[in-house]
Amino acid sequence: MDDEALRAERARTAARLAALRGDHAEVVAASRDTNADDEHDPEGATIAFERAQIETLARQAERHLAEVDAALARVADGSYGVCERCGRPIAPERLEARPTARTCVSCPAVG
Template identity: 55%
Template structure:
């Protein structure tokens, strides 16, 4: 039974790359869910203590925490988008090929960063 075609630039099979991406996407989804829940709780807490951040016991830390969490959420969403783009490259047959120089990335790079778009040289 064949394990699928090899991804360009990798010594692994296409199905192995797919499995790595599935695992990475599941982790990213879990992280996004946890961060969204944390953000909702933070907003709920903010509403409970009032909108006056200046006179809040927490002081300026509440707005800072909200912005920090927003930034972390954006970063996690970006990672999920990178993984989705890697799935698209896998489906198109270009997974494992550097999007800048067009050279194979190599199995080590793809094992370390399954959603990588570029080879180590171009990164």
């Protein structure tokens, strides 16, 4: 994956994070504006569950965004595609499947 593809991935992730934050704000506002006892509603998920689910997805998006930013930093300093453990090249197939990979396939199993 090249710099341009990583930047596109970053843009997609940032947009997803913004949408999740908007969804979270809507759920919080909805819970503030209602007097319903959703904790005992047998018909669906509770507002607390929905809020927690959105928060979890947002944290995952934040972590992925940080990983993409780190990959872009490696592109900038010339170390992208080089295993951080053994110094060998990371297989292009691995980078295609996991563009933020820091290690080659054999190294994560070590240690």
